[in-house]
Amino acid sequence: MARVTIDGHTIEVPDGTTIVEAARKIGGDIVPPTMCYYSTLKTSGGYCRTCLVKVTKGSDKDPRPMPKLVVACRQTVMDGMEVQNITSPEVLEAREGVVEFLLLNHPLDCPVCDQAGECDLQDLSYEHGDEGTRTVFRRRTFPMRDIGDKIKLHMNRCIMCYRCVKVAEQLCPERVHGVLNRGWDAEISTYIEKAIDNEWSGNMIDVCPVGALTDKTFRFKSRVWFTKPLDAHRDCDVCCGRVALWVSGDAVLRVTGRKGVYHEIENTEDGKPGWICNTCRFEKKNLSDWVIEGPRHIDRHSVISQNHYEQLKQLKQDLSRQKLIGEKAHNN
């Protein structure tokens, strides 16, 4: 076990825990924001540099501070380590710089972006960015691509977090997309417009922190904050079948995995991440396909976390009534 102090809060965590994981155990404002780190994807993290923190004391054994800021998502804790996150002006300034770099070539097309309202980059720039923009240059652009018939790739919005590549590597039987070119021109692509066609590819949409990968069955249907999230499940022989439905009226506009506080897919009872298959995600768009569990509480800090829909006590009953109607119609 190792005792680590982050912004004055001390916690004991198992050896090998990263600073981010330790901070998440403490919770609150002191958790460094992450754009590329995803706890359930191996080797993720380290790229975006938003989680940079200052280590003011290395450990009890070696109390020297670390000379540079370190990435909290990859740096493991040592016994006696002291970390400064929001209490260090240096960290905050560096983070502001990273936000500016991430937005430098971002199209800022939030008004027409389906991710708006649940976008990590939006949240990050509100909380850690500076006002205004200092670049005067034309932003980098890429053509829009379809990867498969269900997923749209807006490379312009991409921040190169590599999460979708890790999904393809770790969930899908074979990887057909990856990072091409380098530096400024690096892009996510299949190179020869190959379709991504396997049962798990839709999870890329869930892990994308921005609107670079979007669900084509949901594009431009509704703003996310006008839809109501419901927990639901079905018996699926491919995946766990536990999803969040995003409904408007009695229409299921979108199906996603269930995401927790840090916008990551929650684990199911067996302790594994609740990734969902493409059949559940793209094809089961009737309420009658699902067993509704109730409104989903959104913990995450964003527009949709107002949770106003939870006030509607009537909702659940309404929905089960509608479901019955739907089933009847279906049976007829």
Add this chain to the structure above:
Amino acid sequence: MPILHIAQAEFDGWLSPEVMDYVASILRIQPIEVYEVATFYTMFNLKPVGKCLIEVCHTGPCWLMGAEDVVRYIEKKLGIKNGETTADGMFTLKTVECLASCGTAPMMQIGETYHENLTLEKVDTILEEHKNAGVRRTHWEKEKIKS
């Protein structure tokens, strides 16, 4: 990567998607893994190039010593812009970053050969020679001829 070098030399000096798929099938890896690697390194050409690829260094010391003039001279002489290939498919001109020959700047590389301490007259002679030779000579091809 050695396989990509060989493939590029064997198939007209550039890597088409078909060639890369073929490399992937030999190595039993996903084609995308080959694309990722091929697009990362500047020495792999993903578009057809001329028989004679002229690579002029334009970084730091070479630039101090007048690499720009060399580039513009070749452009004018061959009637192509940087990155283009002559109509007869003979020459492709490319500017590249440092080739570690800064003491003998300015310099350019054609095939595997370094041409150093360039002057405009020297460029003339070199281009003339290559025009007459008319073939690409890479190591792999030379090996092939030998065997």
Add this chain to the structure above:
Amino acid sequence: MGRQLLLDNLDKPGINTLSGYQETGGYESLRKALQMKPEDIVAEVQKSGLRGRGGAGFPTGMKWSFLAKPPGEPRYLICNADESEPGTFKDRYLMQRKPHILIEGMIISSFALGANTSYIYIRGEMMYVYHILQKAIDEAYAAGYLGKNILGSGFDLDLHVHCGAGAYICGEETALLESLEGKRGNPRIKPPFPAVKGLWGCPTVVNNVETIAAVVPIIRITGEEYAKIGIGKSTGTKLISASGHINKPGVYEIELGVPVEEFIYSDQYCGGIRNGKKLKAVVAGGSSVPVLPADLILKTANGEPRLMTYESLADGGFATGTMLGSGGFIVMDEDTSVVKNVWNFSRFYHHESCGQCSPCREGTGWMYKILSRLLDGKGETKDIDLLWDIQRKIEGKTICPFGDAAAWPVAAAIRHFRSEFEQYIDKGNSDVKHYYRINNLQES
């Protein structure tokens, strides 16, 4: 001219062949080393005070002693011959002229570290050097210096040369490992360090060509003797690649401690500035290190003469000093525009960034565009401050030292030559050659 430990006998015909190299005492150090215990060789290198010649200047003996030695796991030694730092060409010169000294150094070092498979990672552009090395390795195999049971010592070593394919970033040691494994040259996130988990997840040491070659004379003359050369912690000899506006560009082997002034003006070395011009500025250790104006490169801020040592060049920190780096000594005369030079370097870094982490991917391109605009006569005063701010936000925030390398030249140019930047703005003078504007600038 001081002692020549690496470049001695360079003019001897046939020095590039095995027989020629042996006639000058080649492979004698190997015979001596094989009689020693591996840990004694490491101790000898530690005694010599040899520091990494690739740029960072980390003590080699210490690096070797960090190598993890889990039982049953192979260890690797890799020679970094991906010499791509603008202004540096010493390794190419050495490998081309005297390939066997590198091979001998590789065998001794591998023996010291207990590595049975070693690699030389050479950049793909130097294909002809690759053939020279390969030929030399074949000779060494035939002579029994490589392969099984080397010279009856029971030590086995296989040495391979691996070709890169055009990426500056592969000179960074973890990117090099990725590239050697056949992947994109994306630097790894540290820790773990290569000494613990390197090539194929096994303990690995990566050393520069010159560092490994220097092991040969160290074994020959002993570490103690080697440490007597040079000043303080800068021991031994160093290859300096001199280029730019000087009368005699080329590779020089100096004893560390030569005054910079002597190095530039003496006929033994650079032979003064070309065409009798005045010295304006020097980039002392390859494009990444801060540029210094003439007065500060010749004398430190305290007025002491600056010497060619790690410490003296770094005297005064970055405010008034620089670094020895890889020894890429680029000299600029009075007619040179420092702004244009830094613009050129910024294009290089923009082109070579791997694109993995955001500050470097976006920041290098942004700096390049701002500098292009400045040279195009459309700059504003606030652009200089903006550049300063950007470089500050890149430095130290990236996965690998590439970010620092991209930031330092810009920072130093602004620090020492701010007035020159201002001139471009005041005059509104359009100074980038038309050609570059068309080809390289996508501006709004």
